[in-house]
Amino acid sequence: MNNLTVTLVQQVIVPNDPQHNLDVFAQSMTAITKTDLIVLPEVFTTGFCAGARNYAEVEGGRAYQWMQQQAAKHDAVVTGSLVVKDGEQYFNRLVWMRPDGSYTEYDKRHLFRMAGEHTRYAMGKERVLVEINGWRVLPLICYDLRFPVWSRNRNDYDLALYVANWPSVRALHWNRLLQARAIENLSYILGVNRVGMDEAEQHYAGDSSVYGPAGELIATSQEAELITVELYAEKLTEYREKFPAYLDADEFILQHSI
Structure with a gap:
């Protein structure tokens, strides 16, 4: 497992204007020099707005093609969630797009x-795991952060990421829960949020952040900007060896409700 460079893209999202948002994210990403993983917020083409289903993507559609182009351009995985129509159903769906155009999807559980x-x-x-540069990654979406059982490290991930539209009125919860997930799972944790106001005049302060396996804050921001951080494989391994709390974890079986 090599070190992993991650870039968090924190921007304002304009409701009901997917093309504008794609253009803004593409422009901000031109400042990226070299990274392995680019993480965008939840529903980054529409924001968390009432009419988002009117702009739903379909598999292989405009936003998928845009993500393929950006992943190839930056030679990096690009991930974030979209409103996707699949058959007669709509999903808040995270897409993990690789530079070769292949992808994995995760549908928001909570x-x-x-x-x-x-x-x-x-x-x-379904809980989904992906891999990048030897790192095992658990991708999750926003409200999933509040549910530690779903986020539980079953000795199967090194990094968990949360893409979100998390308003500033609950920023305390966002910051504390991200840190808690790092501490209890002995893992790197990153959360990518948005900034600005939504159509309901709800404010978003950002606070996109990266935490280390001991719960230490590595980087955070409240501005519309890029945050690029290197995650250290050796540091993660050393910490888990010195403090192997996972060896005393309780066993459980997760019951899937429908």
Whole structure:
């Protein structure tokens, strides 16, 4: 496992204007020199708005093609979530796009009922793991952060990432839970949020952050900008060897509700 360079892309998202948002993210990404993984926020083409389903992507559509182009251009994995229509259902779907154009998808498990997300989207049922440069990665979406069982490291990941539209009124929760997930899972954790205001005049402070396996804050920002950080494989291995709390973890079986 080699060191991993990650770039978090924190930007304003304009509701109901996918092409504008794609253009803004593409422009901001031109400043990237060399990285392995580029992480965009949740529903980065639309924002978490009431009419997002009107701009739903289809598999292989505009946003998928854009992600393929950006992954090839930067020779890096590009990931973030989209509103996707699949058959007659809509999903909040994370796409893990590789430079060769292949991809893996994860559908958001925990739908944010306080905003009615559970009435508009279908719930994901499968936990997904991906690999990059020898790193095992668990990709998750926003509200998933509140549920430690779903985020639990079963000795099968080195990095968990959360893409989000998490408003500043609950910024304390965002920051504390990201740190907690790092500490309890002995893993690197990164969270990518948005900034600015949404159509409901709800403010987003960003706080896109990277935490180390001991819970130490490595980087954070409240600005519309890129955050590039190197994650150290040797540091992760050494910490797990010195503090192997995972050896005393409780065993459990996760029951999948439908």
